[in-house]
Amino acid sequence: MAKLTTQDLEVIKSAQKARLAFRERTYLLICGGTGCHATGSIRVKDALLAAIEDKGLGDTVQVIETGCNGFCAMGPLLVVHPGDIFYQKLTVEDMPELVESHLINGKPVERLLYKDPVSKARIAAQTKIPFFAHQMPRALRNKGLINPESIDEYIGRDGYIGAAKALFDMTPQQIIEEMKISGMRGRGGAGFPTGVKWDFASKSAGAVKYVLCNADEGDPGAFMDRSILEADPHAVLEGMIIAAKAIDAHKGYIYARTEYPLAIKRLGIAIDQAKGYGLLGDNILGSALSFDIEIYQGAGAFVCGEETALMRSIEGKRGMPRPRPPFPAHKGLWEKPTILNNVETLANVPQIMVKGGAWYAGVGTQTSKGTKVFALSGDVNNIGLVEVPMGTPLRTIIYDIGGGIPNKRKFKAVQLGGPSGGCIPESHLDTPVDYEAIAKVGAIMGSGGAIVMDEKTCMVDMARFFMEFIQDESCGKCTPCREGTRRQLQILEKICEGRGEPDDIDILVELSQTIRETALCGLGQTGPNPVLSALRYFRDEFEAHIHEKRCPAKRCVALLRFEVEPDACTRCGMCFRACPADAIVWEKKEVARIDKEKCIKCLTCYDKCRFDAIF
């Protein structure tokens, strides 16, 4: 490929713009994100192609595999243009019918369309589906629209125009100013103003500086960064190029975990393409900037998402954090000035260059500007990737976009910020998405993991789960995190097993405070947050476990009494039929009873009962 100039870029852009506009009449966009791959989108795609071929439509219809569409719960997904028709939960068998009905006869297949869980009505157009209707895609603006393996399509969507502008029309200081105006704060979780971070690094003396991209997304239930990398890898590269110009760096690394093979593959393709176009390498677009990017694959330790540990890992050392100061902006990778930005942060940068910081800051709250991507998961109907303007209430995310709680259960809490964050109960559900507002209610914005929990979730068990994660992933360097989190886990396990003692809550609080104050890095300092926030809102559950040896959510198996609650029992006999030990006494239209002599506590009845009548 020939190296591009800015003029070439404009040519490609306008050509691609036309093609992309054209696509809206003739293209089928099948989601190729990891979620849809897992539910069989590759086979569906093959079947679709076969069916198209079968009908002789190969020349007139094109099937494009896009990055993650976002509505992962409904995969495999297909969006058909014209009409923006959204198909969900496709199978191989559906394909002949879909081709026949939709492509030949122009009649969308009703049964494969999205069905609103409340109104039960089928909705054909993607933009009309509530999940999409409340979103504002900025970091995700290209998701499901372009082929992530095509640099031309990215350019067609204004790609690398921001970089060209930064390279030719802006000084490093202007870039930094623009970032400051945008109000962009680090989307990795801590929310440090990106422009300020760049400013520090740009003012650090040194001929060698580095731009790093943190794609080591490790929180349970978080997949924002992976989806961005899979759907729009060039946006991240472009963001890094702009950052390189801002701080005068010549080398960049993307630290991605090996567990993200698709993201790494697409990033690799994107880097090769960008190099081919002269968008990476020496004298980018003929400018003075030379900048190269390498992918560094991490082995998947959670702590390697911590910036100092990440840098040690790239250096080939054991991934362990080191105290700050010195801050990476002064002494980072190989002791050189370094900036580390999260994938989502970098993906936003090109648009800020194109449209200006003021445009970006146009939405949001006083202190939190722009949009935020969340990975919505857990006990919520519409599991998937959502991007909303800052300031959107959590309730909107969970109910309007997420479609509420399945199985008619009640909402209990949403865990924001993963293992470093906290849970937010119903009473605070109107909290807006805002760094400070979320912190005030005891959670953190975090990188965007939002795990919704219904009334069947035991909050002690939830705290135990996160503490198990933290103590498992502690690097083992500093004492409080290594020993303290293990100690907390032991206490939580004890409580869940019904061996809790009266002073356990006090010890948990004391340990939490000690760890918070004494741990070396952010992972340790925020490690006790899930425990503290669970105690803040659900102390009664802890007390029930400890004092009454009872799990209010009936989740803690060790506390099950294997009794049937008459009011809840619908007398269906499901438990009776399932019991392998003949321990259930049941007659038609009678409440079941468990014979404790015979019961072997295998939990079969508990799992089978759909009415939570066994406790």
Next chain:
Amino acid sequence: MPTLKIDNREINVPAGTKVIEAAERLGIMIPRFCFHPALGSVGACRVCAVAFTEGPVKGIQMSCMIDAQDGMVVSTTDAEAVDFRRHVIEFLMLNHPHDCPVCDEGGHCLLQDLTVAGGHGLRRYRGLKRTHINQDLGPLVQHEMNRCIQCYRCSRYYQEFTGYRDLGVMGIGSRVYFGRSAPGMLESPFAGNLIDICPTGVYTDKPSRYIGRRWDYQRQPSLCIHCSLGCNLTASARYRQVVRHEARPNLEVNGHFICDRGRYGYAYASIADRPRQAMAAGTPGPIVDILAGAREAIQQTVEKHGPGSVAVVVSPRSSLETLAVVKEACGQHGWTGPAAAHTNRQALNRNTAVSCLRPELAVSLAADTEAHDVLVIGADPLNEAPMLALSLRQVQRRGGHVIVIDPRGVQLPFDFDHWAVHPSAMGAILQALIQEIGGHRATAPDTPATFDITKLARRLNASPRPVVVCGTDILTPHEIALAGDLARALRRTHKVAGLFYTLAGANAFAAALLHDQPVSTEAVLDRIEDGGVRLLVAVEQDLWREFPDRKRLQAALKRLDHLVVLDYVDSPLNREAGHFIPTQPLYESGGHWINQEGRLQAASPVMAGGEPIEITGGSDHPPRVFDRRIPGDEPLAAWRAVAALAGEDEADPAPQLKTALADFHPAVNLSTPEATGQRIDLEAIAHDLVESGPAPEPAEDDAPADAVVLLLVDWTFGTEPLSAMAPALTRMEAAPVARLHPDEIARLGLAEGRPVTVSLNGNRLTVPVQADPRMAAGVMAVPRHHLLEWQVFGETRVIVKRSQLKAESE
């Protein structure tokens, strides 16, 4: 120079000093586990928290991470900080097994101290402790992982400081494990320092395990005499037995560490076959009678054949006291000698090095680490003076560069440049380098093009702080003088340029001061053979083990009228001697030694002597046999024995020693206690013993094409005679092999793994062949291993023709 206040006391410290170190200067020991002055700060253990109340830093901070700054006000006793530390110590003790009663660290355990000092007295945790499986790490270090508090000192020391990779940290979180990927011998010859550096009992001293608590021991500051570096150590003895060495920090010499040869080489002082009985012709007798007999034999010989017919050889390992009294005796009585080197070349090598070491060039082992570029010439640090290798590793860690010019397959625990050149090319290379450094274009010597002398000269010239390290074992005096010239040439262009020689023998520097023109054992044997010398006194010089021609030695000894041996090691010569007088090793005699940079250092006597209770009691304790005297207490300090041989009567020899020391050499001044620990007056040493300048006509070294140079060399373990007697170290030894370049093996028609026999002047040496691609062509290196009868060729550097090599079938 920031000034700060710690606990209301003001202190002024150099910039860059951490607060924890500043406090230490005030005598305030802030608790620490991960922090160690040699390893620096990592901020892992969190136990050094203090409160910063005023100044540029505020709040509770780790004192090991914060540089002392002007206006800081620090409180180590702040309630919040104390509480912080108490919690951290409680965490550390959660999994600790509390096995102090059976732990060898008990009593000198930092964890014990800080647990008590930190105020953690009540255990609140009643859960299970995590446990680990221990590893067998070889004969030197005992592993007990359950005691670990994860301070990371061991892995940082082992991997970062010493550069070995076989021990480190594995796992994360609470599963962190320090050890090897599989049990096995530790590869680093500096592994014993793990014992000193571990703040609790994860690594303890294996040979001395369960022998006693530290407070049970007789402990005294001592020195290592297993090479010439003079590393400082603390020796411990119990029940009349030396049981342990620990590194004694000396920031001007060995820093905080010692090598394993030094740490475990002490066993010779207490082994069962150590001679403790005076003997006349193999028959034991009271020491007074034997001394009188020996004195009489000397007198008779002098009367019959003149004073020159009595010759003395002394060991370059002997104390300064012994050397001084021997020198005084020879001078007073006109005896021949003393000889303190085996061959003429070795004697001249040593004296050349000492005479070239001018005061403005001499650097200490510790100062070596601050060099930017080190050129090592004809030295194999890891094998000859192991701590030098550790010192050079620090050069490389600080961004410096090490180049080694040596024919052997030198290995070092870091990246360095190695010019494997033939011994005969060394002189030409050095001369060319000196010319280039002086700005003259040198004619390139006949060396491979990869050895770019111009580039090396440029590099050294551009270096802010170059140091020349030069060995004295395999080189010739001319090359040693050239190394000195090289350092001097650099000195002209640099403010600081260093010169660092390694010598043969712990007190070789002092031995070089015995005479301006050195005498060698070889020369003494010449005199014996021509009948000039009739009586030989060997003072702590085990000629049997160390003289490179045993056959000649034996023949010469047979020609003697009389042989007097004074020694503390067992040797066949002891029984052959007309008179044998047992002497004391340094643990009993103490004394002074001068290390290779000219630093005068003292070792205190550790114990009174006598046969270990383990031996007299047959391992029974307490001993069942009682006597007025301590069994085996006859050995005398060698200087006393020599004084008794030379003296007219049995008067107190102390004044004699005082005079001998005062007269020893103008450079050595023992009159003030401050002199000990300092470098002696190098200015007072006669310089330029050997004219450097153009190379002498290469005679013997002009190796014919079909010949190899056979070098008999040192190995870390197995060649140094005293440490080779330590049972713990024999397991660390590699079996002796002849190392050659693979191409050389093929050229000579030898086969790897098969033995080769070298026959020279009717003497034979058979040793298996091992390929070493790092060796220079035309060179064969064989260790002076105690399992090998290498004492056959009369020199440690000889030319062997191809026809003199024979490949053995098995």
